[in-house]
Structures are given as structure tokens and as C-alpha cells.
Amino acid sequence: MEIDIAIIGGGAAGIGAARHLAGQGRKVMLIEAAARLGGRGWTLDLAGLKLDMGCAWLHSASRNVWTRLAEAAGVEIYRRPSAWRRQYRDLGFTPAEQDAASEAFDAWSQRLIDNRPADDVAAGALEPGGAWNDYIRTIVGFISGGRLEDISAADYAAYEEASTDENWRMPGGYGALITSHFPAGVDLKLSTPVQEISLTAAGVALTTPGGAIRARAAILTCSTAMLADGRIKLPAGAAAWREAAAQLPLGHDEKVIFELLEPAAFEPRSHLLGDPRDVKAMSYGIRPMGLPTIEAYLGNDSAEIITREGPVAAYAAAMDGLAKLLGADVRKQLRPLITTDWTRTTHIGGSYSYARPGQRSARATLARPFENRLFFAGEATHATDFSTAHGAYESGVRAATEVLGAMTRVG
Known part of the structure; x- marks a missing residue:
């Protein structure tokens, strides 16, 4: 041919x-x-729900080419700000701690830009003995899927300087938008x-x-x-x-998705972070876009659970994290739907x-x-x-x- x-x-x-x-x-x-x-852009229709197994957010949305393509195609865009830095009911993470952790993360990010480590190792910008260093490691695990010791400070800073805080979603799915084009x-x-x-x-x-x-x-x-x-x-x-x-x-980032049996008991469009001082903490999106689901996001250390122990262990770990914050009764509300395993997905081999x-x-x-x-x-x-x-x-x-x-x- x-x-x-x-x-x-x-x-x-x-x-x-x-x-x-x-x-x-x-x-x-x-x-x-x-x-x-679609590759790492994959919208799965499961149980009547459109679930983005890979990319889900229109990052830097106002300058994102997919935003323009979605608008031209008449695709619905959910333009509400993300709730990533707001802890639902301040559970396990007091307002003062949230402020201190955010300030520490922002200060670390700014040091990467203003005073880059000579060896270009992103971990070198951590404050020695900083109270929120593990929090920073956790968040970077979500963002980059790697360990701070393994990440270029200059590379991370280049993304940080270019990106914006506009992060939107699409009810019909990012992966569906990509493949439709x-x-x-x-x-x-x-x-x-x-x-x-x-x-x-x-x-x-x-x-x-x-x-x-x-x-x-x-x-x-x-x-x-x-x-x-x-x-x-x-x-x-x-x-x-x-x-x-x-x-x-490629970094190591995965998702564990639950269906909520009684979604009205949960506040839509809310967010929880597990123990902010544990690098294995997961990030939980509760009823994203009003859907009857909880999306647990696993970055680097927590994502290894899926590769090392499999989906059953990942469901259990994600549920344990939610039970610590919301109480043991939350287990009765959750039905495991699906997990990703991008690291072991043939022809891909990781997140980004x-x-x-x-x-x-x-x-x-x-x-x-x-x-x-x-x-x-x-x-x-x-x-x-x-x-x-x-x-x-x-x-x-x-x-x-x-x-x-x-x-x-x-x-």
C-alpha cells in the first residue's frame, strides 16, 4: 500500500x-x-454515565484549541471553576491548614521560577524541613505523575508560567470531543x-x-x-x-471511579483531599458536574497501588480514604465502577x-x-x-x- x-x-x-x-x-x-x-483521551459510556478515563479538563481553557473546537461544534462546556483547593466542609484539613499548605505550594512554585536549583532538580526548591513538603509532593504527583527528585525544575516552571487557572469540563466528555474531530x-x-x-x-x-x-x-x-x-x-x-x-x-496517574447510590446525600461539585501530610493521599471529586459519582485521582505514590496490587486494592484504598473523612457509612453509598491502569495499557504505558x-x-x-x-x-x-x-x-x-x-x- x-x-x-x-x-x-x-x-x-x-x-x-x-x-x-x-x-x-x-x-x-x-x-x-x-x-x-483517542489515545489518552477516552470517554467511556458506562452505566449511562460518560466517564473520562484519561484527560478530562480543558486546561488553560480560554486559549485551549479544544475549547474553540467544542464551541464551534455546539458542545456543552461546564465553565465553573474547579474546587481543587477547597476542602469539603474542611474535613480533615482546617481552613488555616489549607491556607498554609496553599501558600507553601505557591512559594515552592515561585522559587522554581525565580531561584531555580542549580542541579535542576525540582525537589531542591523545597523549604528544608518544610511542614508542607509532603503536601507539595502529593500535588505534584497529581500534576506530573512523578517524584520531585526525578522532575526538571526548569521544565515544570515552563508549564507553570504558561498555564492559566481556567480549567473547565464537558459533560459529554473530553475524549468524545477529541474522537469526534x-x-x-x-x-x-x-x-x-x-x-x-x-x-x-x-x-x-x-x-x-x-x-x-x-x-x-x-x-x-x-x-x-x-x-x-x-x-x-x-x-x-x-x-x-x-x-x-x-x-x-510518562508519569503515573490513575483514576478510581465510584457510583453514588444516593447522590442527593452528597454536595455536588465538591472536593476532598485525603491526609494532606501523606504522599499516598488521593484527591476526590465529589459529584463532578452534578454526576452521581466520586472520582478518586491517584498520583505517583498512590497510583502505584493499581500497578502493584490491582484494582480491588485500589478500590479499597480509595474507599478507606473516604471513610476516614466522611465516616464509615459512606461505604454503603459507593459502588465501584471502574479503574484505569494507564501504566499497563498496551501501546501507551503511562499518563503524560x-x-x-x-x-x-x-x-x-x-x-x-x-x-x-x-x-x-x-x-x-x-x-x-x-x-x-x-x-x-x-x-x-x-x-x-x-x-x-x-x-x-x-x-
Whole structure:
């Protein structure tokens, strides 16, 4: 099979590239290893509920490309501010403690910007012996999915400086929005993992279980975990791209979702944080957008429960955390619905990328074209909006623009 441009990966980056290339007079095919589109953008319809298993928030919403696409499509956007820093009924976390913890976190964030540690280790900006250091570790676990000792201070600060406090949701699901924007005019092959990419005289050849696909150029949008572990064999000479991916590991963030049997007993759109001094604390979204659910968010230390012990243990741990705050009777109100396990999800391997200390430049390295025939996109290649679906989309548009430019130059 021969085409002009192959897009490898059907997440937000791949769909962004496909939309930019559609209608450009090129034969384009998107090739996805999974049986569905969306990648880490996945809205699951379960028990009549639309549950975002991956990305759920329109971060930096007023400048988020998906906000504009949702508005243009008439998709409902829930624009209320998040309740992340408000503890429901101040349970287990007094107002004075909440203020002190928030101040400590903000001061740590500002030190990353104003007085970055010389070794670029984000943990170096912690106040020695700070009372809220474990709280900061917990929140960073939710945000980046990694340990402070493993995260580049410069990289974290770049995201912090670029982001805004506007975080909105969509009742119909973020993943549903992403997949609904796959464009007409682009061929689609699902359940087709690419095993190897090699250069040919005319472009590239992609090896798949169903046979070879030849293209003049390819855009590779798979996760850094897929690149780093060699599950897709890259052309000879592309070692620098694989090494860059290894410096941008995927974090560890998961969700445990419960259905509320008597939702009226719970205040909608509220939030609870487990023990703020425990790095294994979970974050609980209670009746988000009024839904009859509680979404437990697990970051790094707490997320390891799913990988290490499985979903039953994760349900139990999440329920224990809620019972400590809301009382033992809450157990009667909760029905386990589903958990994620992104770390062990085939063809993905984690949540979203962070840069290792001293390795922020790996994002720019990974974003470079290889031999003007293989181009790279994905959230990890975005300079400031990494870890987001809008950063992924923008990276896909950037890579598609590069492909078209290269093709125009060679005719």
C-alpha cells in the first residue's frame, strides 16, 4: 500500500495532524494500534454515565484549541471553576491548614521560577524541613505523575508560567470531543500496530502485522514510553530521538471511579483531599458536574497501588480514604465502577510526560524532523503545554506543517 503521508497514532496529536492535512490534496492515512481512536483521551459510556478515563479538563481553557473546537461544534462546556483547593466542609484539613499548605505550594512554585536549583532538580526548591513538603509532593504527583527528585525544575516552571487557572469540563466528555474531530477524507486503520519504521529511496516503509505501508513521509505521535522501550523500531541513525524520549518518561496517574447510590446525600461539585501530610493521599471529586459519582485521582505514590496490587486494592484504598473523612457509612453509598491502569495499557504505558532534571531540551530534540521524512508529534514534544490534549493537538499541527513544507521543497 502506498500513500503520501502516514500518521502513526490516533490520539489528540494524530487527530490534530490529520485535520491539518485533510483537504490538502495528499493521500493521508492514520494508523492506530488500538481498536479505538483517542489515545489518552477516552470517554467511556458506562452505566449511562460518560466517564473520562484519561484527560478530562480543558486546561488553560480560554486559549485551549479544544475549547474553540467544542464551541464551534455546539458542545456543552461546564465553565465553573474547579474546587481543587477547597476542602469539603474542611474535613480533615482546617481552613488555616489549607491556607498554609496553599501558600507553601505557591512559594515552592515561585522559587522554581525565580531561584531555580542549580542541579535542576525540582525537589531542591523545597523549604528544608518544610511542614508542607509532603503536601507539595502529593500535588505534584497529581500534576506530573512523578517524584520531585526525578522532575526538571526548569521544565515544570515552563508549564507553570504558561498555564492559566481556567480549567473547565464537558459533560459529554473530553475524549468524545477529541474522537469526534477525526476528519473526513483521511483513511483510518485501527488495530494496526506499527512495528518498524525504515527509510526508503522514496520515503518511509512501515512494518505492520497486516503488511507494509509505504509513504513519502510519516508523522509519529506515539507516547514516549512506546518510543523509549523500542516497541517501534526506528530507522538507523535515529538513536537521538529514542534517547530524548527516554528523558521524557510518562508519569503515573490513575483514576478510581465510584457510583453514588444516593447522590442527593452528597454536595455536588465538591472536593476532598485525603491526609494532606501523606504522599499516598488521593484527591476526590465529589459529584463532578452534578454526576452521581466520586472520582478518586491517584498520583505517583498512590497510583502505584493499581500497578502493584490491582484494582480491588485500589478500590479499597480509595474507599478507606473516604471513610476516614466522611465516616464509615459512606461505604454503603459507593459502588465501584471502574479503574484505569494507564501504566499497563498496551501501546501507551503511562499518563503524560515530565522531563528528567537537566533534560528539558529533550522536548525540542524529540520534536525535530528526521531526514525530512519522519516527523514527531505528541504532548511530550510541546515546549510548554506538554501533558495536555491541547498541547498534543498543537504538536500535531506543527508536525503536519513541517511535512507539507518538506514536500513542497522536494516537489
